[in-house]
Amino acid sequence: MTSSSKANSSTEARDPREELPDHLGALRAFALSLTRNSASADDLVQDTIVKAWSNIEKFERGTNLRAWLFTILRNTFYSDRRKRKREVADPEGIHAASLYEKPAHDGRLAMNDFVEAFDQLSPEHREVLTLVGASGFSYEEAAGMMGVAVGTVKSRANRARARLAEMLGLAEGEDILSGEDRNSLAVMGKSGVAAA
Helix, strand or coil, X not given: XXXXXXXXHHHHHCCHHHHHHHHHHHHHHHHHHHHCCHHHHHHHHHXXXXXXXXXXXXXXXXXXXXXXXXXXXXXXXXHHHHHHCCCCCCCCCHHHHHXXXXXXXXXXXXXXXXHHHHHHCCHHHHHHHHHHHHCCCCHHXXXXXXXXXXXXXXXXXXXXXXHHHHHCCCCCCCCCCCCCCHHHHHHHCCCCCCCC
């Protein structure tokens, strides 16, 4: 057995549980976009990791582990939401305002304006923009995670972007931040790169 075939077999034999820590940051960002509350997001990520760990045998090796984890997180969020019949809110926006530092640029849109507008979107629109825009999943991957048709994802993303542009008072084709804020641009679909 050559050294390259040994390396390939050890990569293939790697337990997906070993990769879970690699996805914590992305899971937390997605959880925050859904819950809008840091403590709730942390709980949601913890529940997701416990479920993934407990059901790791259901993960199909060779497929996208991050997409599988995002699907578990999303399903957990909506299951809990249905059980509670209400969302945990941050009506004064105190916590949401503390999550971001004001950007150090003179662009047309300050980050807190973007966050304020993003918070006004429906959970479905925040979800699709987070998956397709900020997290860099394809429409097809997002459709699989959300359990809807690809056309539905495209439609929701388009409507969500249009609604954000409307709330921010942007004309069609107008630059959001003159290329200075990668995360906002990714969510709005003006960037080809996923947000970090």
